[in-house]
Amino acid sequence: MSYAGPEFDPPRRPRRRPLTVALAALVPGALLGWVAYEAFGGSDGGGGTDRAAAATPSPAVSSPATSGTSGDDEKPSPGPTDGTPSASAASGPLKGKVVVIDPGHNPANFQHTAEINRKVDIGTGMKECDTTGTTTNSGYPEADFTLDVAHRMRTLLEEQGATVRLTQDGDRPYGPCIDERARIGNEARADAVVSVHADGSGTGNRGFHVILPGAVNSGSADTRPIVAPSKDLGERIAGHFVKVTGSAPSNYVGDGTGLVTRKDLGGLNLSTVPKVFIECGNMRDSKDAAQLTSGAWRQKAAQGISEGIVSFLRG
Numbered sequence: 001m002s003y004a005g006p007e008f009d010p011p012r013r014p015r016r017r018p019l020t021v022a023l024a025a026l027v028p029g030a031l032l033g034w035v036a037y038e039a040f041g042g043s044d045g046g047g048g049t050d051r052a053a054a055a056t057p058s059p060a061v062s063s064p065a066t067s068g069t070s071g072d073d074e075k076p077s078p079g080p081t082d083g084t085p086s087a088s089a090a091s092g093p094l095k096g097k098v099v100v101i102d103p104g105h106n107p108a109n110f111q112h113t114a115e116i117n118r119k120v121d122i123g124t125g126m127k128e129c130d131t132t133g134t135t136t137n138s139g140y141p142e143a144d145f146t147l148d149v150a151h152r153m154r155t156l157l158e159e160q161g162a163t164v165r166l167t168q169d170g171d172r173p174y175g176p177c178i179d180e181r182a183r184i185g186n187e188a189r190a191d192a193v194v195s196v197h198a199d200g201s202g203t204g205n206r207g208f209h210v211i212l213p214g215a216v217n218s219g220s221a222d223t224r225p226i227v228a229p230s231k232d233l234g235e236r237i238a239g240h241f242v243k244v245t246g247s248a249p250s251n252y253v254g255d256g257t258g259l260v261t262r263k264d265l266g267g268l269n270l271s272t273v274p275k276v277f278i279e280c281g282n283m284r285d286s287k288d289a290a291q292l293t294s295g296a297w298r299q300k301a302a303q304g305i306s307e308g309i310v311s312f313l314r315g
């Protein structure tokens with residue numbers, strides 16, 4: 001929101017992309033890309049984790065887009081906020097499908113440390129309501145990145161006929177808390193939920209990774225029914241992300257697969273619908289940061305994630 005750094009191209013609005021048509025061609029390509037990258041996937045240990053990732057879900061219906069955060073005041077799409085299919089969602093291959101996008105953190109979280117530090121129950125224990133997220137070394141906040149990518153994804157998915165909801169749109173003072181973020185997807189009976197993040201790891205740690213829910217059955221958390229479909233969703237997203245962005249899977253977690261399974265994220269633990277996180281890159285690495293701060297690259301990231309979702313929803 002206060003950031004004014006490199007490249008803020010507002011997501012161009014229509015850009016009708018033949019997502020689905022392209023899909024058939026992309027899948028094999030994505031797999032090839034995947035294999036190619038796996039060959040490169042080294043791992044230099046480490047394992048920076050996005051503190052933010054630790055924070056997950058919460059509700060708060062998003063609405064028309066905020067201003068301020070990234071020149072992204074595009075399109076207040078009619079309808080999607082309340083789950084009611086909008087005119088644009090009335091047709092298309094994803095008609096009837098509900099996708100919840102969870103933009104990690106909140107641009108104003110840092111002004112509400114007491115509130116976001118409050119502990120909430122994630123089934124396996126207690127965890128902070130939310131976190132501030134990370135930034136690039138030049139100060140581009142992760143929370144701005146996540147909202148921007150979420151807006152771009154919303155446009156792409158609505159073009160496919162999906163009903164899209166955001167858990168927050170910079171339209172609330174902080175949060176939502178991770179338990180609420182999960183609840184929003186659950187109550188929307190989402191067919192797929194993706195929580196968008198960027199990591200804050202060490203210099204030299206590069207690449208993206210998708211976080212899958214591990215099997216948890218504790219307290220209010222029972223992920224057992226969503227483990228398999230979430231893995232399918234995550235693998236498809238990873239494959240398409242490689243293909244569209246050209247980014248390699250993380251070189252510091254996931255052993256080069258771009259996939260990591262975790263049981264400590266409230267946003268995953270409390271989900272009752274297929275859900276994954278994606279850490280699109282490492283904001284603290286200068287090469288990754290150059291991509292993350294590029295509007296053109298964010299468009300590719302949004303497209304890669306969206307194509308993975310489309311692939312999952314169309315089976």
Ligand code: ZN
Pocket residue numbers: 050051052053104105133134142196197198199
């Ligand atoms: Zn994060």
